[in-house]
Amino acid sequence: MTAEVEARPAVVRLAGRAASGRSRGFLMALPPMVLIAMFIGFPVVLAFGFSLGFTGGLNRTVALIGQNVHAAHGLAPTFSAYAEMFTNARFLGDLFVTVVVTLISTVLVVLLALGVGLYLKFSGGLIGKVLSTLAVVPLFIPVVIASWAILGFYSANGFLRSVAAQFGLGFPVWSYTLVTVVIGSVWTSLPFATLLVTSGLQAVPQAMIDAARDAGASFWRVVVSVVVPMAGVPIIIATTFTAIGVLGSFTVPYFTGPNSPNMLGVDMSNYFSSFNQPQQAVVIAFVVFAMASGIAAVYVWANFRSAKESGAV
């Protein structure tokens, strides 16, 4: 009897705390959201309107300065800026290049990260430590420097060609080609993917691996059927983050890539600054964003699946 009476205020207090947590939590979470809404959400909506031909309001200055602006008549949006880009052979070529570079770079990054992570999980030791440390180094080198260093390393008088020349051999010049763009993208994306994949693999219980081994599974069988599926969510997260990063990249393709065809990040900058066609630049941004959103959907799905599994939802 007394216990019940005493228990009651505790329940009320807890419920009260949860209620105050709701409003307090909302208020505490608000500042970064306001920042994002003001300086990302709002300009993006504005730019989307501009890409559909709405040239009034805050878009007026840009529309006046810019050349080749497609304006909508009244309230009906016009898709002619999009139509212009999608009939532009150079844009279509660059779109293709962007997709291919993103695909190849992402696959290479995830394979490398898996290689390092698996070695660390199964063998560890000095080599494991060396591998994982190496893979994290690029995190701390500014991308501008990395691009510049990679450009020199694979250039006509770069290291690889110099070494080959010592033996009287030839070696291709990779600088200012899409090869260095892929190399640069892999270089800069590797640390992040490695950290995520490695920590995901480390979380796979050793007991499960031992059990599969005892049941007679080979090393590769254990990797494919036990370890990788159990670390599936971190691997998907690493993959999507890498793909989104490469897709929207600018510095690496700008420094190390060819004039044309190159990635869409460079095109955006060219259309905005060099050609003074801001509307076309914005159209490219939304094409890239549309692709990134597709990838992002996979990321969000993977996260909520993992949250469900761990019982957080």
Add this chain to the structure above:
Amino acid sequence: MARTGSRVLVVVFAGVLALFIIGPLAWLAVRAFAASWTYPNLLPDGWTFRWWSVVFSDQALGIAVQNSLFFAPITVLASAVICLPAAYAFARFEFPGRRFFLIGVFAANAFPKMGLFVSLAALFYALNLMNTILGILVVHVLGTVVFMTWIPAAAFAAVPRSLEEAARDAGASTLRTFFSVTLPMALPGILVAAIMSFLASFDEAQGTYLVGTPDYMTMPTQMYSLVLNYPTQVAAVFSILLAIPSVALLLAAHKHIVGGHLAEGFQIK
């Protein structure tokens, strides 16, 4: 036999990875001390410190160093003030719009940076933020929100609630509990977030270039013009200078970053 074979294979893989990661950096670093270099020699023709004095006596480059060292710490501070309360809220409170907010942070990160800066230009002209310190700070802080929200949120969430309850039961106030129990335990995660934010600001080039040139040049934006207008060796010296803070931070926080705080932060819960 197969064991030695695979061992050799792994060592070869490690060697190739080392060449791939470190090679370009070393090749560039040597250039900072090279008088001249004849292809296809593997070493320069002579050694010199001349390029270092060129950099240190160039006023524009010095100002760029100063600007970078000014913007990065202020960005971290501003970002921490704006984002850390939110990180705590994400970890500890269930509130309406929580999941929408979490996805919002991520969606903001998925929009291509170059496209965002192009879109921001219209707003910045309207608000008179072009070519201002505040404008650059806004651009820098935007790039840090993901780190400063997600990584500390995971760190706060990892503090066992039972410890907080115990402190409360022992009579500690909510604030006392936060500062004596929660904050110290979440500190490594916050440190990682601060370092990632510092590097993001230190590394930010595209937005600063669009908003700040020509009045406010930072080290990365200066790098853009350096690469085009100066001898390779000068850019090499500048690269080494630009990499020093990053490498110092790497050595200081390597354990925490590799220890999983970063990885933890990137899983929305």
